[in-house]
Amino acid sequence: MSYHRLWLVLLVALLPSTLHAQTRGEPRAGRVPNSVSSAVISAYNNPATRKVEGRFVLSVTDTVAGTLAVLGGPVTVGGTVLGDLVVINGDMRLDSTAVITGSVYVVGGVVFNRTRGRVDGDMQVWRSRLTYRSDSGRIIAEEDQTMLSRYSRWREGPGADLKDIIIASANSYNRVEQLSILFGPRLRLNRGESRFTLEALGIFRTGDRLSWERENLGSRLLAEFRQGTEQQHFALGVRHTDEVDAVEKWSLSAAESGLTSLLFARDYRDYWNRFGGSAFVRVVPTGALEFTVAMGRERWDSRDARNVFALFRGGRDWRANPGALEGTVNLLSTTARIDTRNDRERPRDGWLIQAEYERGDMDISRSPNPEELALTAPNLTYGRAFVDARRYVRIAPLTSVNIRVVAGGLVHGSALPPQRQLSVSGVDALPGYAFRALGGEPDVAMCNTLPESTFAERGRPASCDRIALVQAELKGDFRVALFGADKRDDDRRWYADGLRADGSWVVFANSGRGWLTGPRDGGLTYPRSAIPSLSTFRSDVGVGVDFGMLGVYVAQPLSGATTTPRVFVRVGARF
């Protein structure tokens, strides 16, 4: 028995037992073991082996005495091989007349008609190609360093320096800007775990007319140094902004607001303009925690709604964009984020807590209309806190309970500027009630004190100093069994790219309200140390089905004059 034949026999004997479970000649997936690649290379390099490169046909009348090794292939065997047959990176076809007195080893290919002919020995087939280099008629195995390094780099994230020209959107589609296009260079330098990012981006807003004018232009500049990985780092930097920002970003998502704006001319957010700069420090001690502190100075201005395009407008006018308190403000803000959810898109377990505190000292002496906003002092100092806490709990393999508490508002100072005021309204908060419809008398949804015509004329602004909202939902998975009941005890479900073939039923309840701070009155204003009783909250209950990317629900209001249930659709989970 030759040396390489002995190698191959030993190889078969030493293969893991799991491999023996394979049907004879069945191609195996996975990387070719080093022992296998060594054996076939040894067989190929043996001087006694008959070597062939490329396509090869052994006809019925032909006989090869000894080992036959084919590099590349494909190989068709109709004759006789008095020994082993090794095929490297090629397929093999067996005819019924084939006779192989030894074993067949195919690496990087498959065997067609493997039950035909006669193979006295073993038949092993590996689909994965053998990586090798040629040297003076011999072949030498090579580790595929290219692939390894490629995936290692991918895993580690962008390690190389990066120079980009960025074209992206600065905001979701909205009635103030229409499309806001960010463009400009980004430079990112990586040195080990240190990263320096420099961005200088211009903003062009398409608005209601494509023209190069001040209203359509903005900017965003960023210089940031980060030490550490994405999951654990600290960063410091400075940024300049001349951008439009949304007033209540905690409520309906930007994607949903942008979608309804683009499709139906329904913009459920309000906006104002921020111009200024800030310095910030961010600490991420673990992947689940993030803390940021920022100090800056900005100029805040109002933005008017514009007559922008919508696909299915139906003759509707865009809602007016509520006016902002204009002036220069010194800002100190801190934000914290705790995220222990097991899944970002469909959490079943864990917490998501987002908390922020903002202290503003605003010079409104040159504001055009402070008296309209009932502010007479030249300065407005305020402290605003906001918490959005969510808890996801699985109570059974198919059933979850999710709870969300949102609370925030004025904690100190004289008053909040309108762009920092709040409301409890809309499909995200209380879907049983229409968006920005007055919430009874007094109005506990937007805290409006204006006549309704004035309120509508000003764009139905959020005017609450404080809000509180509690949401709870019970979710259970169901399966769509079109062809009879499925008696499986386990559960498999899959999603057709956003739409889940199997969904969840949802039963939910929401309760919340907003209020003003000050001397107690008939139910709208409360002292700072007081919280309205739960009996004054507006509540709704509802049911629905959640198919992952799309959910359809119906909500029934429980208080107020409105008793009609409302149907609504969410893109993604409710929270």
Add this chain to the structure above:
Amino acid sequence: MTSALSFATLSLAALSLAALPFAALPLVAQSTDGPRIDIALPTATSNMTVRLRNAIDGGRFEELLRNGFDVRVHMRVELWKMGRFFNDVVAREEWDVIVHYDQFDQTFDVARLEGDNMVSPLGTYRRLADAKAAVALPHAPPIGRPGPGQRHYYSVQAEIETLDLKDLDEVSRWLRGELAPAVQGRKNPGTALGRGLRTLASRLMGGEVRRLEARSSPFRVRDDGGK
């Protein structure tokens, strides 16, 4: 304004209700040759294994793969303990399987990524079918074994997506208002916008992101280690 939401929501509701029968159709395929996750419970001598079958069958994965977009399969296994009132995650493991098409060699590279930097090559193949078989290899994640006594079950989630599509998903970004590069280097903005539109439609109708979920039967480990 009270009816403002109704028009939008009812239109979307009608759209979604009309889509429900189509959304349910793939379930039939799941029971035969569709994408699916198989979970093998641990035994006294072996750890649990996960097998993802037919992960990149159908859709546009193959076309995108051949055009240079790597396919990423992200897997997450969780071991849940059933309590009286709540179920708790007691262990979790995640890994990725990447499929890359080498345009020059016209071969498919498959590799598994675990932990921080551990890369396990799963082979290089000439045929996509062989690469798919490598993706479907069973894997035993080092998730540990549950202790005896209480009932447990495994939950497995798989997300299959085409990498680099974030660079193209322009329209989605308009809607979300995110800052991320839509066009990098030599890519043409117009082309990116067109591809972004196509991508958004594709994702809404069933495109390049596929998510699967499976849960094992609840089981209890005996004191001798069996179940």
